[in-house]
Each structure stands twice: as C-alpha cells, then as structure tokens.
Amino acid sequence: MAIRILLVDDHPIVRQGLKTLLAGHPGWEVIGEASDGMEAVDKADSLRPDVMVLDVTMPRMNGLEACRLIRRKAPGMEILFVTQHDSPQMMREALEAGARGYVVKSNAARDLLEAVEAVSQHRVFTALNRRDSVSSC
Amino acid sequence: MKLRILVADDHEIVRRGLCSLLQKHEGWEICGEASDGRDAVEKAKQLKPDVVILDVGMPNLNGLDATRQLMQHDPNFKIIVLTITDSDQVIREALDSGARGFVLKSDAARDLVSAVEALQHKRMFFTPRVNDLVLAGFLDKGHAISRNEPPSLPTLTAREREITQLLAEGKSSKEVASLLNLSTKTVETHRSNIMRKLSFHSIRDLVVYAIKNNIIQIDLPPQMKNPTGSPAA
Numbered sequence: 416m417a418i419r420i421l422l423v424d425d426h427p428i429v430r431q432g433l434k435t436l437l438a439g440h441p442g443w444e445v446i447g448e449a450s451d452g453m454e455a456v457d458k459a460d461s462l463r464p465d466v467m468v469l470d471v472t473m474p475r476m477n478g479l480e481a482c483r484l485i486r487r488k489a490p491g492m493e494i495l496f497v498t499q500h501d502s503p504q505m506m507r508e509a510l511e512a513g514a515r516g517y518v519v520k521s522n523a524a525r526d527l528l529e530a531v532e533a534v535s536q537h538r539v540f541t542a543l544n545r546r547d548s549v550s551s552c
Numbered sequence: 553m554k555l556r557i558l559v560a561d562d563h564e565i566v567r568r569g570l571c572s573l574l575q576k577h578e579g580w581e582i583c584g585e586a587s588d589g590r591d592a593v594e595k596a597k598q599l600k601p602d603v604v605i606l607d608v609g610m611p612n613l614n615g616l617d618a619t620r621q622l623m624q625h626d627p628n629f630k631i632i633v634l635t636i637t638d639s640d641q642v643i644r645e646a647l648d649s650g651a652r653g654f655v656l657k658s659d660a661a662r663d664l665v666s667a668v669e670a671l672q673h674k675r676m677f678f679t680p681r682v683n684d685l686v687l688a689g690f691l692d693k694g695h696a697i698s699r700n701e702p703p704s705l706p707t708l709t710a711r712e713r714e715i716t717q718l719l720a721e722g723k724s725s726k727e728v729a730s731l732l733n734l735s736t737k738t739v740e741t742h743r744s745n746i747m748r749k750l751s752f753h754s755i756r757d758l759v760v761y762a763i764k765n766n767i768i769q770i771d772l773p774p775q776m777k778n779p780t781g782s783p784a785a
Binding site: 435 | 562563564565566567568569570572573657658660661662664
C-alpha cells in the first residue's frame with residue numbers, strides 16, 4: 416500500500432536515519448520534512464500526508480502541542496511519535512493528544528516499519544523499550 | 553586506500569543517519585559500528601579505524617571516558633566527539649580527553665563531513681563556540697580556575713569514573729563486576745573509595761554528581777525543558 420509520510424524531528428541526522436529506514440519499504444514515500452512543531456503544523460496542512468512521524472521534544476513548538484493542533488485540523492491524518500522518552504506517562508500524553516502510535520527512538524530501527532504500517536491502517540501501535548503492547552482498534 | 557571510520561552511538565537510527573551521510577563521501581567507508589562506549593573501545597582497538605566518531609551520552613561507558621581510554625591505548629587515534637550540548641564543561645572535558653574534533657549533534661548533518669575531512673588532513677575541527685572559548689584563553693586553566701570556578705571535587709581515576717557511571721545508571725555492584733570482569737569485592741572497594749573521596753553518603757548523591765559532571769545524561773520531558781533548549785537526539 417502506498418503511504419505518504421512526513422518526518423518531523425529537530426535533528427537532521429535523525430531525519431536522515433529515519434528516511435534511510437523508510438526508504439527500504441516499497442511504495443512508501445517521504446514527501447516532506449520539518450524541524451519543529453510549527454513547521455510540522457504548516458506542512459501537515461500543505462502536504463496532507465497519510466502518516467506523520469513526530470518527535471516530542473523540539474524547539475518553538477513541541478510535538479504534543481503540534482499533535483493536538485493537527486488532529487483538530489486534519490482528523491484523518493495519523494500521527495506516530497518517535498521519541499527518546501521511554502516513559503508510560505509520556506506515551507499516555509501522546510495518545511491523549513491524538514497520536515495513534517508511540518515508538519521509543521532507541522528501538523526505532525526495530526519498530527518503525529511495523530508502527531507505520533499499523534497506524535496507516537488506523538490501528539494503535541505502542542512499544543516502550545521492552546515490547547509492551549501492540550494492539551489494534 | 554579508503555578512509556575507515558568507526559561510528560558509535562547508542563541509537564541505531566542516529567547511526568543509520570551518520571553512516572548514510574558519511575558513505576555518500578567518495579573514498580570513505582564505515583568499518584564498524586558500536587552501540588556503547590565499551591563496545592566502541594573494543595572495536596576501535598580491534599579494527600584500528602582512521603577516524604572514530606563517538607557520541608558523548610552513551611550507556612555503560614560515555615564517549616568522553618571512551619576517548620580517554622582510547623587515547624591512553626594509542627595517542628594516534630583520531631576521535632570526533634558528538635554532543636547534544638556545547639557547555640563549557642563538556643568542551644573542556646572533550647579537549648582534555650584528547651578528542652580532535654567536536655561536533656554538535658544538531659549540526660552533524662552540516663559539520664560532520666567537514667570534521668572528518670579536517671582530521672583526515674591532520675587538522676582539528678571544533679564548533680565556533682569552542683574556537684571562541686579557546687581564543688578567550690579557556691585553556692589557561694590556572695587563571696580560569698582561580699578567577700571563575702569554585703573549588704573542584706577530588707579527581708576520580710578512570711576506573712572510578714567508569715564505575716560511577718555504571719552505578720549511576722542503576723546497576724548493582726554485582727552487575728558492575730560482571731561487566732568489568734572484576735570481583736564484586738573489588739567493585740565494592742572502588743565504590744567505597746568513590747563515596748569517601750566525594751564525601752557522599754547515598755547513591756542519590758552519586759547520581760546527581762554523575763549528571764552534573766556529564767558522566768551520564770538524562771532526557772527531560774518537554775515540560776521541563778527551556779523551549780529553545782537543545783534536546784537529545
């Protein structure tokens with residue numbers, strides 16, 4: 416299935432790593448990149464991706480705030496957090512903000528493809544450092 | 553002959569980004585990857601790369617102590633440290649440890665290739681802030697300490713710093729002993745010496761010391777960060 420993805424992280428080197436990983440999946444396309452929450456909101460509006468891969472901690476506007484705004488503007492777009500915060504509390508905040516998925520950055524190489532696949536089909540994917548849960552709804 | 557580079561970062565996604573960036577450069581190859589400082593030291597000794605790139609905030613052994621160990625093993629190692637902060641203290645420690653390059657992780661996509669090129673041609677590479685500090689006489693430690701700095705805590709040995717990091721990461725003496733191939737009794741002796749030297753009475757004091765002295769780094773949630781602060785990768 417073709418999936419159009421927007422990558423949001425303030426570190427270009429992390430975006431590069433994510434892009435390399437996603438490039439291995441046929442049919443998936445990274446259609447844009449953003450380096451903070453405000454840029455993410457703008458690009459979500461103009462590019463209308465199927466899935467946004469979003470960092471939590473970023474300058475100007477963090478990922479949680481961006482997620483809330485984007486969910487209000489484009490409820491059909493799915494948001495997957497990829498963050499260094501390996502914390503159930505942060506995961507809960509992310510899901511409450513409207514995200515469909517949550518992956519810890521240290522495990523992104525292991526979990527990212529499966530997570531993108533799941534959220535693109537509107538299923539929930541959450542995985543803390545230990546594989547805690549993968550569920551669908 | 554190709555320039556051989558060893559890349560060490562605990563996040564695979566960051567290593568992928570770094571490798572992808574470096575491999576685009578003709579004549580360079582990634583000869584190995586490591587996911588913590590201990591792994592990096594072992595692989596560097598074994599693979600003898602032309603350039604080693606070390607993240608500062610790695611588990612088990614941080615990048616600065618890994619640099620110290622490698623420079624002690626062979627002062628010809630060419631090491632670039634990658635950091636999330638260019639605080640005075642991290643800069644000073646990086647310079648003292650023997651690193652020849654200092655790159656901010658947030659600027660790695662822009663600066664890393666230049667840094668490797670500089671080391672390849674036997675030059676050093678530092679961020680503008682490091683250059684400013686060096687120009688300002690930052691390395692004139694005698695003056696800097698007497699003018700600006702509070703009396704420092706006693707210096708820990710390399711082994712004590714290693715053990716401090718592992719204890720501050722939450723490992724037990726038994727786990728530390730197993731990781732370092734020491735007896736639990738030897739680790740307990742080091743632990744007592746560390747606590748005595750630093751006049752600490754609890755592991756909490758040790759964790760705070762390890763954070764303040766960049767022996768370990770912690771990730772703060774966004775609510776606790778300065779909005780313009782530099783986040784971890």
